[in-house]
Amino acid sequence: MGKAERIHQAIARSLGTAILSGRYRPGDSFEGEIEQSLALGVSRTPYREAIRILVAKGLLESRPRAGTHVTPRARWNLLDPDVLAWTFSGEPDVNFVRGLFELRGIIEPAAASLAARRRTEEQVEAMRQSLAAMERYGLSTEDGRTADQQFHRSILEATHNPALASLASSVGAAVDWTTRYKQRHQLLPRDPLPEHLAVFAAIEASDADRAHGEMDELLRLAFEDTVATLP
Template sequence: MTQAKALSSQKKPRHRAPRPRSLRLHGTVARDLGIRIVSGTLKPGEILEGEIAASEQFKVSRTAYREAIRILAAKGLVHSRPKIGTQVSPRSEWHLLDPDVLGWIFVGEPDQGLIENLFELRRIVEPEAARLAAMRRSDEQYARMKAGLDGVAEHGFHSEEGRRCDQSFHSALLEASGNDFIISLTSGVAAAIEITTAFKQDRLPAPHDALPVHLRVLEAIEARDAQGARDAMARLVDRGLTDTMEARDPSVGRKGLSAVCC
């Protein structure tokens, strides 16, 4: 072999084998089925189609369909029973704080009860986390909270970048609580905040500007005012419930929700 041919063979690019199409499709199938389940189109106890029929319906391989079912099972949405098949699980078994499940809930018309339950959880967790953060936060954690809100001020809640900055604020706040169990909820709570904020921004013609209330939370945490931080966060969560419910059904109006949230 000549030197030129040797160099040519060394420079040939190495191409990776294309990713199997089934691996690209199982996520789409899982999302489609997940949305049907959380929307109530597929009800708890309902048996899904068999593997052969379902793979033909979705135009995917049986391997891809099986992987989609594994994804849904890991999120508590379905379970398999011998001689019966794959069934939709009761809502009590759903991993509702899973970011994918939360996202699927808000694709269409989210159930009113689920919205109320979600904000009830936030009302239990976040004000207390803010109270603890005011007492326990480090300078570095406070700096991350401030940087997050600076980003919101620059980009706005209507943009993905602004919502990521808002997530950073809330994540740093939960971490600053210093409570390992509260911190373990960070992924779910942050996803809930991002998803409901996007839902409001898409649905409401003129969403409330939530930044001033966020800043009051931050000011109280900076001043190590535990009660002030708790109260400000409670108002922020209440405002979020009001706006999310109005985004779901504009005919309700803010007056109709005052008894629920204030």
């Protein structure tokens, strides 16, 4: 069962990456599952499961008698953590990266402002520990990137707004993959820890306006760093 899971996830990743990179375009038809599974050297079951994953993420639609087609880009769930991972496995389009940071710029400064007003001492301590781990491990390591994601997640949770907190996985994935991308293309990328510390200091001080401004600055610099690494 575990092996079958790995197979269908690998197929979904391969096909999803091909769609996102433009190898398959909206409206393109996939051959029947028998032909595709034979071409991939797998049984029909994992191929069928992979297609279901891509349908759930909005990349494909499958209809009786009409077959399976790539959907228009507007229907793609671009904030799905897997879709973000597949996008950044290649060379993402600068407009996509800009759009991602514009979305974060709408959500995270406002969230930091709310967190400054509503955070608990336990949440402040969780942020402090995340920053300590970021400093200890660095963002070139898995542990450091996990700590970075947890810091941003803690801010969303500290808003005590369930709708905002539900965005934690998407925001965390965006943080993770843009950081991985920068690390992949820059041997010595700029250290973003000072901006994170500034956001934390404002939240800890319950200064909502400053928290908003510091998060805005953090995202501005992160966007500049990411764009500088794009081809």
